[in-house]
């Protein structure tokens with residue numbers, strides 16, 4: 001199998017959660033899809049194909065800086081360690097925090113989490129994955145007792161019905177969408193239902209578009225559950241054998257969504273469309289429901305996830321080929337971050353916050369000071385910073401000044417941060433002006449480690465470029481700070497292979513088959529085995545050395561000694577309603593050719609051509625009374641801030657709502673910061689912000 005051919009290095013795309021295999025040759029001048037990689041079989045989307053355009057060293061941070069001047073690594077590491085030690089000593093361990101990223105590799109993430117939770121003694125490490133799929137984590141935990149994606153990409157090619165909920169798959173997971181489109185060509189029986197207030201590029205391939213009222217997803221899926229009960233389509237054998245809570249869930253569905261007319265009225269849909277969706281779902285055994293941020297980024301995101309999982313559990317359509325509930329993760333390593341406990345409310349190796357698991361972990365890590373309770377989730381963490389409760393913060397590979405809701409307030413909090421460390425591969429970032437210490441990190445093409453994609457597939461990122469300047473891997477930087485803090489022995493890693501080995505051994509430590517996350521079959525690979533590691537889906541154990549495609553069939557529940565839970569869910573509207581002052585509901589999202597805050601994709605002229613500037617999509621029924629014409633400059637405002645954008649007037653936008661992309665920021669368009677408009681309202685269980693339903697006003701500029 002190809003690892004390093006004569007001309008190419010096999011690696012993994014650094015953008016979305018599809019996790020495509022990439023062949024990089026000639027120092028990145030040649031980029032191709034890896035035909036052997038089971039996530040993409042040679043395909044790449046526009047962003048992946050343009051990776052070669054993004055490798056130049058312009059805007060790279062190449063040397064450590066302390067107080068705005070160039071410093072040596074020793075000095076910078078010592079300053080970081082001294083400030084973190086002093087803050088923890090003077091104010092307690094919860095006065096320090098890390099804010100990390102789904103862009104980190106698993107090995108980086110593992111070491112950062114170990115240092116914070118095991119050695120500094122606080123669980124104040126959270127990640128930008130909080131903004132992406134933490135509602136799914138919460139939903140999985142409630143449904144399965146464990147955060148596991150049950151299915152795999154192949155299920156989408158084996159299904160006869162694909163329901164896409166809150167997911168512009170065509171733009172946000174393009175290669176997966178190409179696989180779906182290919183299946184539709186060769187299998188005309190396949191039907192696609194697209195549930196989205198916007199008629200996105202994904203809608204063009206849908207057999208049925210359900211442009212529902214924003215936030216009404218629980219009502220729609222409760223209605224489906226009730227319909228399945230009324231039409232005798234429940235799998236009681238599966239429910240009795242594997243599940244709890246279904247009587248209450250069914251009763252709640254009956255009460256809240258008693259009929260198709262009631263659902264249609266509540267969701268703002270035509271009765272005939274709701275009836276068609278329900279009939280197709282009831283009649284199609286092989287059904288996958290895939291969702292993304294349109295479901296997750298909500299003050300009731302966890303409930304929406306569980307409403308979807310409910311209908312799959314109720315029909316026993318889970319853990320079998322061509323069927324299941326399927327979360328599409330946004331980032332390349334959101335899943336790997338979950339494996340190492342990178343969220344403030346998670347424990348490494350998907351262990352739990354109980355004495356047995358924590359004692360196992362303390363024993364394995366020989367941790368002197370293991371955190372015993374969850375830490376602050378992203379929005380809480382920056383609120384604590386604003387209130388002066390965080391005295392030392394380290395931000396790794398992410399840009400909270402752009403991506404967090406109420407971003408103006410986040411910037412004010414950063415201004416007052418007593419000690420801020422920023423480790424990043426980029427030089428000019430929105431955080432740079434606030435940083436006391438800056439540490440240069442390696443970028444894609446230089447980094448070496450693993451990521452895990454949406455289908456639990458662990459895949460290698462391999463380097464094919466030399467480290468520029470004095471930039472170092474994130475795992476090295478964190479390990480060095482740990483050593484300066486006096487935790488040398490536990491952080492004496494010499495390579496990512498050693499870290500991965502520890503991670504794999506921890507997953508099997510005291511496991512005995514009770515925890516699905518088990519990659520003990522990948523322990524002991526050594527440097528060569530790690531370098532040669534082929535893409536593989538966890539669990540990977542002695543019994544399943546080649547990985548596991550699906551989980552949570554009836555047999556899996558029995559084998560793991562678990563039962564599923566159906567939840568009784570009362571539909572809730574978004575936390576903030578439209579008003580006379582802010583009459584439109586803002587929905588934020590991605591465009592096809594940019595990634596996050598554009599630090600990489602803006603370097604590619606061809607990627608910038610697709611959407612060249614920030615824009616706001618409005619329905620003609622909203623635009624015309626405001627005198628807004630297509631192409632006009634508009635000003636969006638909310639209780640929290642304002643942003644400028646170019647109007648796109650389109651019937652694809654639901655009346656009463658406005659869409660604006662999330663990418664443009666202080667580096668590229670200072671006045672277009674969409675998250676300055678968004679309230680810091682979160683799902684109470686997951687802490688995920690409501691980025692799809694912010695009341696705003698729009699006017700001509």
Ligand code: SF4
Pocket residue numbers: 013014015016017018019020040043044045046047048049173174175176
């Ligand atoms: Fe990269 Fe995602 Fe495109 Fe694949 S689909 S090439 S992982 S951005």
